Amino acid sequence: MVRALLDPSEGEPFQIERAGGRSPVILVCEHASRRIPRALSTLGAKPETLTSHAAWDIGALATAQKLSALLDAPLIHQRFSRLVYDCNRPPEAMDAIPEMSEVHAIPGNRTLAEQARRQRVTEIYEPFRQAVADLIATRTGPAKLPVIVTIHSFTRVYFGIARHRAIGLLHDRDRRLADAMLQLAEGQGIANALRNYPYGPEDGVTHTLRLHAVQNGLLNVMIEYCSDLIETAAGQDEWAKRTARLLETALERFHVDIYAAGPEKA
Secondary structure: OOOOOOOHHHOOOEEEEOOOOOOOEEEEEOOOOOOOOHHHOOOOOOHHHHOOOOOOOOOHHHHHHHHHHHHOOOEEEEOOOOOOOOOOOOOOOHHHOOOEEOOEEOHHHOOOOHHHHHHHHHHHHHHHHHHHHHHHHHOOEOOEOOEEEEEEEEOOEEOOEEOOOOEEEEOOOOOHHHHHHHHHHHHHOOOOEEEOOOOOHHHOOOHHHHHHHHHHOOOEEEEEEEHHHOOOHHHHHHHHHHHHHHHHHHHHOOOOOOOOOOOOOO
């Protein structure tokens, strides 16, 4: 018998906060944690790798939690590191279980046996994917459609190249919400935003949006903050408030009140 990857004492691979929140917005944070299951030890990675952006999106969960509180919106987040399994990637994607992340090597992911790879899909990705789908289903009805917003962060320097933008607003085929937010960003005091930055659909980063929002016709956007802006509590507060205001203004165009669930008339 194959030993379970997660011990029961480690809990579920996902967590839902504010499940009964009144906002139609559903927040998703796929790269929330740098935790490694005990069965995998350190994956053979260096200590600096396990605390770096390679392991998680720095500041993303705390910012998402503050935004959840401001909006009274449900938040679902992954409880284990993307080095174990990146829940914003489908099982067939090679980088779903990365052997390298920028300059960081993850030896425990090299030459991974198919059974071990499948176990991570079964114990990490599938429960998270199903939980997101179930949360959306419970908050969808004839008079209401949820809005999917995923929260991420990126490093200021990547492969030695500086990134000068504060925030990226990403979309896949459905660009409605991203378009509205980009049109309104400067007027909301966010002058340094860019479409599909620092990644885009061609990089495989819109998996969650495609799977859970685009195919269901739900308004959606992926938000990428530069991590040095949200690595402190003050920065997280500031950007959560800015994001709440921007979402509120943008969703007014679709007759969606982000603070109270109701019919979407768009």
